[in-house]
Amino acid sequence: MKELKEPTDHRQAATMAQPVETSVAFARVSRQVSLNEGLIFEESTPGKRGMEFPPLDVPQIDPAEALGAAFVRDPVDGFPEVSEIEVIRHFTRLSTWNYAIDLGMYPLGSCTMKYNPRVNEFVARLEGLATEHPSQTTEMAQGCLRIMYDLHKCLLEITGMDAGTLQPAAGAQGEFAGLLMIRAYLESKGDARKKVLIPDSAHGTNPASVVLAGYEVQNIRSNSSGLIDIGHLREYVTSDVAALMLTNPNTLGVFEERIAEIAAVLHERGALLYMDGANMNALAGVARPGDFGVDVMHLNLHKTFSTPHGGGGPGAGPVMVKIFLEPFLPVPVICERPDGKLGVDHNRPHSIGRVRAFFGNFGVLLRALAYTLAYGPGIRQVTEDAVLNANYLRTKLENDFDLPYSLPSMHEVVFSDARQRKFGVNTMDIAKRLIDYGFHPYTTAFPLIVPGALMIEPTESESKKECDQFIDAMLAIAREAETNPELVRTAPHSTRVGRLDEVGAARKPVLRWKKN
Amino acid sequence: MRYLPKGPAERQEMLEAIGAHGIEELFRSIPEEFRLREPLRLPGPLSEAGIIEYFRTRAGENARGYTSFLGAGVYQHFRSVVTDALIQRGEFLTSYTPYQAEIAQGTLQSIFEFQTLMCQLTGQEVANASMYDGSTALTEAVLMAERLTQRRNVLVARTLHPEYRQVLATYAKHCDLNVIEVGFAASGQLDTSSLSTESLAQAAAVVVQSPNYFGVVEDIAALANTAHPHGALVVTGITEAVSLGIVKPPAEADIVAMEAQSFGVAPSFGGPYVGVIASRDKFVRQMPGRLAGQAADAEGRRGYVLTLATREQHIRREKATSNICTNEALFALAATIHLCLMGKEGLREVARQNLSKAHFALAHLTKIPGVRRCFSGPVFNEFALEFPRSVKIINQSLLRDKIIGPLPLGVNYPEQTKCGLVAVTETMPRTEIERFAAALKQILERPV
Numbered sequence: 034m035k036e037l038k039e040p041t042d043h044r045q046a047a048t049m050a051q052p053v054e055t056s057v058a059f060a061r062v063s064r065q066v067s068l069n070e071g072l073i074f075e076e077s078t079p080g081k082r083g084m085e086f087p088p089l090d091v092p093q094i095d096p097a098e099a100l101g102a103a104f105v106r107d108p109v110d111g112f113p114e115v116s117e118i119e120v121i122r123h124f125t126r127l128s129t130w131n132y133a134i135d136l137g138m139y140p141l142g143s144c145t146m147k148y149n150p151r152v153n154e155f156v157a158r159l160e161g162l163a164t165e166h167p168s169q170t171t172e173m174a175q176g177c178l179r180i181m182y183d184l185h186k187c188l189l190e191i192t193g194m195d196a197g198t199l200q201p202a203a204g205a206q207g208e209f210a211g212l213l214m215i216r217a218y219l220e221s222k223g224d225a226r227k228k229v230l231i232p233d234s235a236h237g238t239n240p241a242s243v244v245l246a247g248y249e250v251q252n253i254r255s256n257s258s259g260l261i262d263i264g265h266l267r268e269y270v271t272s273d274v275a276a277l278m279l280t281n282p283n284t285l286g287v288f289e290e291r292i293a294e295i296a297a298v299l300h301e302r303g304a305l306l307y308m309d310g311a312n313m314n315a316l317a318g319v320a321r322p323g324d325f326g327v328d329v330m331h332l333n334l335h336k337t338f339s340t341p342h343g344g345g346g347p348g349a350g351p352v353m354v355k356i357f358l359e360p361f362l363p364v365p366v367i368c369e370r371p372d373g374k375l376g377v378d379h380n381r382p383h384s385i386g387r388v389r390a391f392f393g394n395f396g397v398l399l400r401a402l403a404y405t406l407a408y409g410p411g412i413r414q415v416t417e418d419a420v421l422n423a424n425y426l427r428t429k430l431e432n433d434f435d436l437p438y439s440l441p442s443m444h445e446v447v448f449s450d451a452r453q454r455k456f457g458v459n460t461m462d463i464a465k466r467l468i469d470y471g472f473h474p475y476t477t478a479f480p481l482i483v484p485g486a487l488m489i490e491p492t493e494s495e496s497k498k499e500c501d502q503f504i505d506a507m508l509a510i511a512r513e514a515e516t517n518p519e520l521v522r523t524a525p526h527s528t529r530v531g532r533l534d535e536v537g538a539a540r541k542p543v544l545r546w547k548k549n
Numbered sequence: 550m551r552y553l554p555k556g557p558a559e560r561q562e563m564l565e566a567i568g569a570h571g572i573e574e575l576f577r578s579i580p581e582e583f584r585l586r587e588p589l590r591l592p593g594p595l596s597e598a599g600i601i602e603y604f605r606t607r608a609g610e611n612a613r614g615y616t617s618f619l620g621a622g623v624y625q626h627f628r629s630v631v632t633d634a635l636i637q638r639g640e641f642l643t644s645y646t647p648y649q650a651e652i653a654q655g656t657l658q659s660i661f662e663f664q665t666l667m668c669q670l671t672g673q674e675v676a677n678a679s680m681y682d683g684s685t686a687l688t689e690a691v692l693m694a695e696r697l698t699q700r701r702n703v704l705v706a707r708t709l710h711p712e713y714r715q716v717l718a719t720y721a722k723h724c725d726l727n728v729i730e731v732g733f734a735a736s737g738q739l740d741t742s743s744l745s746t747e748s749l750a751q752a753a754a755v756v757v758q759s760p761n762y763f764g765v766v767e768d769i770a771a772l773a774n775t776a777h778p779h780g781a782l783v784v785t786g787i788t789e790a791v792s793l794g795i796v797k798p799p800a801e802a803d804i805v806a807m808e809a810q811s812f813g814v815a816p817s818f819g820g821p822y823v824g825v826i827a828s829r830d831k832f833v834r835q836m837p838g839r840l841a842g843q844a845a846d847a848e849g850r851r852g853y854v855l856t857l858a859t860r861e862q863h864i865r866r867e868k869a870t871s872n873i874c875t876n877e878a879l880f881a882l883a884a885t886i887h888l889c890l891m892g893k894e895g896l897r898e899v900a901r902q903n904l905s906k907a908h909f910a911l912a913h914l915t916k917i918p919g920v921r922r923c924f925s926g927p928v929f930n931e932f933a934l935e936f937p938r939s940v941k942i943i944n945q946s947l948l949r950d951k952i953i954g955p956l957p958l959g960v961n962y963p964e965q966t967k968c969g970l971v972a973v974t975e976t977m978p979r980t981e982i983e984r985f986a987a988a989l990k991q992i993l994e995r996p997v
Contacts, residue, residue: 073662073889083890084629089902090979091909096795096901099908100927104766106797109669112893117631120889124882127655128640131647135639148552149643152597157817158633161608166619167819168956169612170944176610177818183592190589202681202820203875205862213719241862241872247723250867288578318589319576325583335875343636343879344656345646345678345839347821363719386719390622390684390712391819403600409593411550413585418553418560420575425563441578465651474649479863496554497563528651531846535650538844538856542833544675545665 142488145336193323194353207331207350296326318413418493620972672800673827680824683808737924749779764931794900813887837871
């Protein structure tokens with residue numbers, strides 16, 4: 034039999050360390066199905082529809098009679114009129130313009146883009162789970178409550194905390210709920226205090242949540258290693274300070290080695306330690322925040338616990354606390370009754386109240402439990418593989434990219450574009466060029482303490498081969514930056530549209546389609 | 550483990566490349582005393598079949614096989630299998646927030662379409678890319694009104710969903726916002742007679758839901774005429790988005806906060822859903838959350854980007870309009886697909902079916918001796934009824950007929966202990982409405 038040749042994979046072609054000319058030739062190959070699919074409104078013609086209903090089995094009522102003529106609207110002007118196949122084609126074509134974890138590595142630092150197990154999608158849609166109404170009595174919702182109760186127990190074990198809430202709809206809402214619990218606790222002791230300390234390396238949601246919780250933000254500088262400067266911290270922790278919000282490992286991917294001391298400095302002065310658990314993928318099964326002095330923390334289930342990002346959400350941001358904060362948890366709290374069944378406790382006088390209607394993003398919680406059950410105690414292997422991947426990338430890239438902070442990396446590594454900038458190429462250019470090599474960019478320009486940051490988090494979901502291909506792509510781009518910077522500066526070359534004019538878009542915003 | 554793509558030899562090879570003797574070495578920055586020595590005590594590991602079995606068992610412990618008349622912010626509607634098939638495409642499901650526009654045009658264009666649909670439905674000029682849900686969207690709308698007016702009072706209808714009011718209270722407490730409740734009239738509508746000139750002159754907004762928690766449609770145009778001369782904005786909450794297929798949209802409101810769960814999203818025990826904020830163009834810079842906008846590349850090709858990000862936390866940090874980051878993009882996409890499938894005609898038809906079935910049920914149920922409507926105002930697909938005895942006790946009996954009956958109002962409205970909410974959507978067959986009426990009649994005929 035004749036030996037067949039594999040069709041050229043653009044990723045292989047690009048990563049075979051070829052001269053620039055070849056890269057250019059490759060760069061003309063579009064990786065996206067280039068279809069000119071307009072807006073659905075532009076595809077619409079009168080009289081079509083894509084969904085039909087069973088015939089009405091009761092007498093049709095005149096809306097004007099039922100509501101009063103003044104309350105009846107006309108048919109919605111400009112609303113789409115398309116058939117089922119047109120809807121399928123439209124959204125399927127749009128989908129081909131997206132990158133996705135299912136297509137390849139998505140090394141966005143701080144975002145933990147890991148594999149989203151398909152069985153989780155299956156069980157979330159089961160009859161008896163997807164169909165349940167949140168106002169059903171507890172007797173009629175024991176299964177849903179049990180799912181939340183079991184997840185809650187797992188999260189306590191993983192974090193080493195004492196109690197928690199699953200209600201917050203996302204990490205930022207978890208931060209808000211956690212800060213309110215701190216405030217309520219301090220208020221109960223007669224002094225709510227005024228400020229929350231935030232390192233300059235923190236996520237933007239941290240200061241925004243602090244303000245929403247009625248506190249002032251006090252930014253604190255990191256030391257030359259990118260860690261909390263304990264000396265500075267001591268100066269800043271006054272009797273006005275309610276808490277320090279710390280991401281650990283921090284956004285450089287570095288563990289705060291003196292975490293116990295940090296906690297002690299705060300606790301000595303009556304302040305609390307809040308941990309942003311965005312980077313819990315570096316710790317699960319290896320170390321527990323509850324053991325190293327954390328009083329409150331949130332988890333991002335759409336990061337560490339694999340629930341799909343879905344193009345920007347949904348997420349869930351459970352908050353785990355130490356026992357002294359338990360009275361302040363949002364209502365309702367799920368509790369075990371003497372008969373072994375689960376109940377819902379609304380009568381909690383010290384509670385901060387509700388942060389979201391119903392029980393939060395149940396469908397996300399359910400998926401996170403499915404993920405946890407799949408691993409069980411084996412979750413430690415996830416963490417080990419995530420840290421192994423990040424360190425492997427670091428070793429292979431540190432000769433060609435500047436590493437501004439050299440402490441050991443955990444689940445992510447942060448380089449800077451210092452070397453490439455000499456050739457007029459910045460982190461965004463490198464990121465856009467990665468697209469041509471078949472990868473999603475890493476996180477650019479964050480954390481703020483690294484000018485021109487390249488923040489890379491591979492997660493455990495990448496094989497050695499995928500990591501090697503990414504390394505080859507990065508090294509190829511580093512060479513291109515030297516030999517043909519223009520090629521990098523004008524990337525991507527393989528997508529349906531080139532770099533879009535964001536400044537122009539913001540100057541005269543067009544935020545919706547309008548009928549001509 | 551099936552999700553992990555490395556074998557032992559590859560792990561070893563990578564460790565060697567790093568120059569580490571063992572995996573422990575990579576965790577050396579964690580102080581020894583905090584490193585776990587024992588495996589965590591977690592259930593599992595479970596196979597795929599094991600996971601399915603666990604969740605099927607849990608599903609069996611819920612209310613399977615019951616006919617439910619629950620609404621109150623979460624509604625059962627027909628959903629096309631097309632929606633679910635499309636949102637499960639990996640390119641949508643497993644993609645991130647579309648910050649890298651060139652490889653996220655699918656998500657960005659669909660957000661742009663979502664924003665357009667939300668404007669068309671609500672009669673507003675600009676809508677964002679989604680909020681967590683209706684309750685947090687409403688709260689953010691109120692905070693937006695506070696920023697726009699620089700006023701600290703907000704007049705909130707008692708007929709706003711009680712859990713929405715609770716969420717608002719949690720946020721308001723720390724934003725120097727005074728929430729002043731406004732009662733309802735015999736119609737079930739906002740008691741506008743209690744809106745004094747003084748209170749309006751100090752109010753950032755009047756907040757009213759329509760159809761409100763009792764299912765009654767509010768007169769937003771009239772309210773705007775009352776509020777606007779005093780500089781108070783009108784914030785309108787909507788929990789039953791299907792109503793917009795037939796009920797006049799709150800075009801006169803300044804900010805609309807909506808729960809779009811009714812558009813193709815499963816009840817799923819309370820979430821994830823889709824929050825919507827829509828408003829006027831002139832207020833766009835005070836809006837929370839992400840916005841997609843049209844943009845051009847160097848060659849003039851049309852594309853979409855996230856825009857006006859200087860409102861957001863990742864740029865503005867403590868000065869941001871909100872702390873929201875993650876939203877509900879995938880379910881905003883579901884709503885978009887669902888609305889495209891229904892289209893102009895389908896949306897109108899489903900709204901008319903809801904209206905017809907609810908009014909059919911209302912007529913049937915109020916024929917039962919002792920059962921009467923609580924309020925006289927116009928209703929869409931939900932209404933409050935008063936019964937001759939406690940709703941909770943009636944519901945206990947209805948369960949024997951495999952019916953989940955009216956939602957008791959007494960919990961949140963102590964003066965309405967014998968009242969309950971009934972929702973009837975297009976999914977409810979006439980035979981079930983009749984069975985419910987018959988069962989209720991029988992229960993009420995029995996001596997107490």
